[in-house]
Amino acid sequence: MTEPALVVRSxxxxxxxxxxxxxxxxxxPRGARHALIGPNGAGKTTLVGLISGAIAANSxxxxxxxxxxxxxxxxxxxxxxxxxxxxxxxxxxRLSVFQNIFLACSEARGISQRMLGRxxxxxxxxxxxxxxxxxxxxxxxAGRPVATIAYxxxxxxxxxxxxALEPRVLLLDEPAAGVPSVEVPLLINxxxxxxxxxxxxxxxxxxxxxxxxxxxxxxLAEGQVIASGAPDVVMASEQVRSVYLGKxxxxxxxxGKAHA
Amino acid sequence: xxxxxxxxxxxxxxxxxxLEILFWLCPIAAFFLFPTSLSFATHVLIxxxxxxxxxxxxxxxxxxxxxxxAFFGLGAYVTALLSLAGYQEPITATFLGGAAAAVLALIIxxxxxxxxxxxxxMVTLALGAVMFEAANKLGWITGGENGLGDLxxxxxxxxxxxxxxxxxxYFYTLAWLFALFLLTRSLVASPFGLALQGIRENPLRMNLxxxxxxxxxxxxxxxxxxxxxxxxxxxxxxxxFVGLDVLSxxxxxxxLVMLVLGGVGNIYGGLVGGALYIVLRNLASDWNPYHWMxxxxxxxxxxxxxxxxxxxxxxxxxxxxxxxxxxxxxP
Numbered sequence: 001m002t003e004p005a006l007v008v009r010s011x012x013x014x015x016x017x018x019x020x021x022x023x024x025x026x027x028x029p030r031g032a033r034h035a036l037i038g039p040n041g042a043g044k045t046t047l048v049g050l051i052s053g054a055i056a057a058n059s060x061x062x063x064x065x066x067x068x069x070x071x072x073x074x075x076x077x078x079x080x081x082x083x084x085x086x087x088x089x090x091x092x093x094r095l096s097v098f099q100n101i102f103l104a105c106s107e108a109r110g111i112s113q114r115m116l117g118r119x120x121x122x123x124x125x126x127x128x129x130x131x132x133x134x135x136x137x138x139x140x141x142a143g144r145p146v147a148t149i150a151y152x153x154x155x156x157x158x159x160x161x162x163x164a165l166e167p168r169v170l171l172l173d174e175p176a177a178g179v180p181s182v183e184v185p186l187l188i189n190x191x192x193x194x195x196x197x198x199x200x201x202x203x204x205x206x207x208x209x210x211x212x213x214x215x216x217x218x219x220l221a222e223g224q225v226i227a228s229g230a231p232d233v234v235m236a237s238e239q240v241r242s243v244y245l246g247k248x249x250x251x252x253x254x255x256g257k258a259h260a
Numbered sequence: 261x262x263x264x265x266x267x268x269x270x271x272x273x274x275x276x277x278x279l280e281i282l283f284w285l286c287p288i289a290a291f292f293l294f295p296t297s298l299s300f301a302t303h304v305l306i307x308x309x310x311x312x313x314x315x316x317x318x319x320x321x322x323x324x325x326x327x328x329x330a331f332f333g334l335g336a337y338v339t340a341l342l343s344l345a346g347y348q349e350p351i352t353a354t355f356l357g358g359a360a361a362a363v364l365a366l367i368i369x370x371x372x373x374x375x376x377x378x379x380x381x382m383v384t385l386a387l388g389a390v391m392f393e394a395a396n397k398l399g400w401i402t403g404g405e406n407g408l409g410d411l412x413x414x415x416x417x418x419x420x421x422x423x424x425x426x427x428x429x430y431f432y433t434l435a436w437l438f439a440l441f442l443l444t445r446s447l448v449a450s451p452f453g454l455a456l457q458g459i460r461e462n463p464l465r466m467n468l469x470x471x472x473x474x475x476x477x478x479x480x481x482x483x484x485x486x487x488x489x490x491x492x493x494x495x496x497x498x499x500x501f502v503g504l505d506v507l508s509x510x511x512x513x514x515x516l517v518m519l520v521l522g523g524v525g526n527i528y529g530g531l532v533g534g535a536l537y538i539v540l541r542n543l544a545s546d547w548n549p550y551h552w553m554x555x556x557x558x559x560x561x562x563x564x565x566x567x568x569x570x571x572x573x574x575x576x577x578x579x580x581x582x583x584x585x586x587x588x589x590x591p
Contacts, residue, residue, distance in 0.1 A: 052468070054468065074467065074468055075467055075468070075470045075471065075472070076470075078468065078469060078470035079470050084468070090462060090464065090465045090468075091462065091465065092457070092458050092461035092462050092465065093461060093462075094461055095270075095454075095457060095458065095461055096267070098267065098268070099268070099269070099270075099454060099457075099458075102268070102451075102454065103454060103455060103458045103466070103469065103471075104469045106451045106454070106455065107455070107466075107469050107470045107471045108469075108470070111451050112451055112452060112454075112455040112471060112476070113451075113452060113476075114450055114451045114452055115447055115450050115452045115453075115479075116446070116450060117450055117451070118265065118268070118269070118272055118446075118449050118450065119265075119268040119269035119272055119449060119450060119451050119453070119454050120265045120267075120268040120269065120272060122451060125451075126268070142267075143267050161469060165469060165470065
């Protein structure tokens with residue numbers, strides 16, 4: 001039971017001659033709270049795409065709890081407990097909040113094939129959906145079409161869909177992107193409340209969120225890992241500061257630490 | 261307080277509402293009001309059934325196809341050929357017509373349904389045209405341009421004879437229509453029906469929550485083809501004749517027009533639109549045999565401009581307007 005939750009080895013992705021991901025190694029132990037940061041265009045979202053299976057890698061391997069998942073499809077990876085959220089909301093706009101989460105629950109439980117019986121009769125799933133809505137503070141919006149609720153709350157639905165898929169490893173791609181600052185704590189609190197049985201990789205620009213969330217972190221620049229380890233050590237690295245943060249970024253990191 | 265079931269799935273209804281009961285009383289009323297036009301009325305029911313089958317995949321799964329007549333035509337020819345071969349038990353012959361269409365969908369579905377949007381429309385259009393030409397060339401099976409005539413069937417359930425006035429054909433068709441309507445109604449209300457709506461809204465995301473998107477689509481496509489095949493089989497039985505027009509591209513396109521007219525987004529869209537289209541076309545061609553398309557076209561423009569969702573959309577807006585006013589006047 002000691003093998004890590006997620007191991008990425010020598011992962012490479014090129015678009016023609018342009019290398020977007022270069023020999024990336026990453027290891028997340030179970031229950032990790034790992035942050036992935038890097039300047040724009042560093043290849044963070046590509047890396048999430050590669051790990052989740054949305055993009056095929058050119059070379060390298062990905063292991064989930066000791067099983068090689070490099071060649072299996074995104075849908076199969078979800079079934080194995082590897083779940084991602086999207087940087088830009090990818091929801092079912094005309095369906096209600098409840099239905100968005102129900103869809104994910106019913107796929108995870110394998111009842112989406114059921115042609116007999118009403119949706120309203122699926123009591124165990126409905127209970128599960130309601131628990132997720134409660135956790136994320138979405139109960140009041142349950143009946144509203146997703147397209148009609150505030151963007152920040154749509155981000156919570158995005159997270160809710162991921163949670164409904166019963167993740168063992170959760171890849172959060174900038175969950176707070178586009179969320180008004182007043183609603184950010186809602187999101188962060190929801191992430192904080194997730195159990196230790198879920199291993200989380202967080203991509204985030206906001207250093208205060210990273211500081212609060214991460215126990216370990218990796219910095220990516222131009223497709224390569226330039227530093228990895230405990231946040232304090234990584235942020236103190238000269239290379240990281242020169243490549244990514246600049247002086248102001250480091251100040252924000254320090255102030256975030258003071259607030260935490 | 262009982263929760264509205266539409267909360268769980270927009271396609272779910274709590275029970276048969278007053279409007280629904282009134283709707284289904286219409287075909288029964290038509291039987292008594294127009295006893296001399298029953299063969300025309302049967303045609304109306306068949307087209308409503310065909311449009312409903314297209315509505316199942318278009319409204320709920322977002323599959324836009326221009327080749328749905330392939331299934332209607334296959335069902336019609338299979339049932340006709342069975343009759344000519346001496347197999348004349350009507351219910352199983354109808355069923356086999358639908359089953360043949362379902363088998364065709366099961367074969368071509370996994371290939372077709374990887375496509376979406378315009379490419380899907382073009383490929384289905386081409387397939388429909390190929391089916392039409394194949395039926396035209398294979399005259400020794402299909403009768404070519406002459407079609408297959410003088411089809412005979414045994415009495416329904418061994419009791420009801422097929423009369424020239426068409427009472428049997430009318431109620432036989434209505435029974436199939438209602439049964440398949442109930443099937444469709446419960447299908448779209450199921451978790452599977454909701455999954456289809458998810459695919460319609462965002463197929464990419466459905467795939468990434470682990471849903472077998474193509475598998476779901478093939479399943480509903482096959483069911484829709486089955487219903488279309490039944491509609492074709494019924495037309496062969498009701499008229500005693502099958503001609504090449506059952507495979508025509510016109511028929512596929514007309515079914516789409518019926519849906520737009522009735523309204524997409526509701527299982528009644530195809531039923532209302534199909535019936536309305538056929539009745540309107542008949543009235544218009546009585547009025548002017550050369551320019552009847554003008555009437556249909558004008559009507560379509562008005563409906564699209566007035567309501568986002570066909571005639572059903574207009575009715576829904578009117579009823580909510582009326583009930584809204586009632587609430588205002590009675591505090």
